[in-house]
Amino acid sequence: xxxxxxxxxxxxxxxxxxxxxxxxxxxxxxxxxxxxxxxxxxxxxxxxxxxxxxxxxxxxxxxxxxxxxxxxxxx
Amino acid sequence: xxxxxxxxxxxxxxxxxxxxxxxxxxxxxxxxxxxxxxxxxxxxxxxxxxxxxxxxxxxxxxxxxxxxxxxxxxxxxxxxxxxxxxxxxxxxxxxxxxxxxxxxxxxxxxxxxxxxxxxxxxxxxxxxxxxxxxxxxxxxxxxxxxxxxxxxxxxxxxxxxxxxxxxxxxxxxxxxxxxxxxxxxxxxxxxxxxxxxxxxxxxxxxxxxxxxxxxxxxxxxxxxxxxxxxxxxxxxxxxxxxxxxxxxxxxxxxxxxxxxxxxxxxxxxxxxxxxxxxxxxxxxxxxxxxxxxxxxxxxxxxxxxxxxxxxxxxxxxxxxxxxxxxxxxxxxxxxxxxxxxxxxxxxxxxxxxxxxxxxxxxxxxxxxxxxxxxxxxxxxxxxxxxxxxxxxxx
Numbered sequence: 083x084x085x086x087x088x089x090x091x092x093x094x095x096x097x098x099x100x101x102x103x104x105x106x107x108x109x110x111x112x113x114x115x116x117x118x119x120x121x122x123x124x125x126x127x128x129x130x131x132x133x134x135x136x137x138x139x140x141x142x143x144x145x146x147x148x149x150x151x152x153x154x155x156x157x
Numbered sequence: 158x159x160x161x162x163x164x165x166x167x168x169x170x171x172x173x174x175x176x177x178x179x180x181x182x183x184x185x186x187x188x189x190x191x192x193x194x195x196x197x198x199x200x201x202x203x204x205x206x207x208x209x210x211x212x213x214x215x216x217x218x219x220x221x222x223x224x225x226x227x228x229x230x231x232x233x234x235x236x237x238x239x240x241x242x243x244x245x246x247x248x249x250x251x252x253x254x255x256x257x258x259x260x261x262x263x264x265x266x267x268x269x270x271x272x273x274x275x276x277x278x279x280x281x282x283x284x285x286x287x288x289x290x291x292x293x294x295x296x297x298x299x300x301x302x303x304x305x306x307x308x309x310x311x312x313x314x315x316x317x318x319x320x321x322x323x324x325x326x327x328x329x330x331x332x333x334x335x336x337x338x339x340x341x342x343x344x345x346x347x348x349x350x351x352x353x354x355x356x357x358x359x360x361x362x363x364x365x366x367x368x369x370x371x372x373x374x375x376x377x378x379x380x381x382x383x384x385x386x387x388x389x390x391x392x393x394x395x396x397x398x399x400x401x402x403x404x405x406x407x408x409x410x411x412x413x414x415x416x417x418x419x420x421x422x423x424x425x426x427x428x429x430x431x432x433x434x435x436x437x438x439x440x441x442x443x444x445x446x447x448x449x450x451x452x453x454x455x456x457x458x459x460x461x462x463x464x465x466x467x468x469x470x471x472x473x474x475x476x477x478x479x480x481x482x483x484x485x486x487x488x489x490x491x492x493x494x495x496x497x498x499x500x501x502x503x504x505x506x507x508x509x510x511x512x513x514x515x516x517x518x519x520x521x522x523x524x525x526x527x528x529x530x531x532x533x534x535x536x537x538x539x540x541x542x543x544x545x546x547x548x549x550x551x
Contacts, residue, residue, distance in 0.1 A: 083546045119539075
């Protein structure tokens with residue numbers, strides 16, 4: 083349920099997203115980190131961004147701290 | 158314990174019954190009309206020459222020039238499969254058919270009936286009969302049960318104990334997992350060829366590379382829970398058939414024939430006033446091939462005009478003149494009819510309509526087609542951990 087989906091994200095040098103799935107980011111509305119389950123075999127370390135894209139749609143993406151991969155998800 | 162009976166290449170075996178004597182020859186099912194030219198199931202003789210199911214027709218013929226192609230017969234396959242399911246149900250197994258040739262059942266109830274798991278599986282194999290090369294498997298998980306049945310010899314039942322599941326799955330090929338062909342090929346190109354090798358990989362890396370399907374396959378490879386058995390409700394044997402003295406291709410005549418079949422079907426006393434929810438229209442085509450389409454009605458109806466209107470357009474899809482037209486009720490509605498409402502439905506009425514809608518979806522897509530969202534940890538900071546999607550069977 084609401085599983086993360088791999089996303090194609092180009093980032094700025096400071097790690098904030100510049101383009102998400104080939105659409106430009108016009109604003110970063112919010113940013114937060116989730117570090118959890120560090121005591122298990124599958125720790126969670128994510129840096130979330132709530133974005134406004136050039137199409138006007140809102141998107142939530144995160145960068146996995148362990149693998150460096152980007153994902154989209156409804157937060 | 159979850160048990161499964163597997164009948165390999167069932168569609169081909171059913172088609173071979175119509176043309177006996179070809180079992181030992183290199184034979185493959187012809188590609189689907191209008192689809193990619195890929196061969197279907199193949200006989201052992203064809204497999205020995207290197208022909209594999211899903212191979213391009215040109216490649217298959219280049220490998221085995223004496224390969225014979227057998228036309229697909231979906232109506233015959235469905236008929237034979239339904240007969241087998243009924244035999245299993247008559248023996249007390251509440252079956253969940255997945256596709257023609259693979260059927261699951263929960264062995265817990267029947268274990269007591271037949272004095273143990275092994276006798277129960279033997280009874281299931283006996284109910285299917287020796288002619289189909291059936292094999293059975295049982296395990297605590299669906300995937301492990303399927304793997305056990307695939308590894309078993311014809312007529313054999315293989316049981317995998319819970320503590321041996323991961324060890325048993327480890328050397329088996331990835332083809333057993335519900336993964337797209339392209340995904341399996343991607344994994345194989347990376348040197349991951351067995352379920353054990355996939356299970357050893359970190360889950361996050363698999364999810365990133367292959368997406369949610371890959372993550373699910375990874376969880377299955379690690380022996381995680383993969384769902385219960387949802388037995389089907391035994392279908393009502395309501396079927397009507399019209400044989401034409403010579404092949405008919407004219408739509409007007411076919412529509413008249415359909416009208417006769419609808420009237421006959423609605424007149425059957427077994428219906429007990431219940432309207433059909435899902436119907437199957439089939440035909441035997443000139444040359445011996447068969448054709449079949451199913452229609453799920455938005456609202457169950459016993460109005461002949463509405464049934465004709467729903468089924469009629471399907472006749473235009475017939476690829477050739479027909480010698481026989483069949484109409485079958487696949488699912489009947491549960492109540493004989495609904496009183497017209499004087500006041501707007503609220504509470505119970507709305508709930509009943511929702512249930513009715515869900516039953517319609519289930520009839521169209523099968524068991525497991527309707528799920529409900531269950532909140533398990535709404536406070537979690539990890540979005541995917543907040544709720545689960547649970548199949549809703551009733």
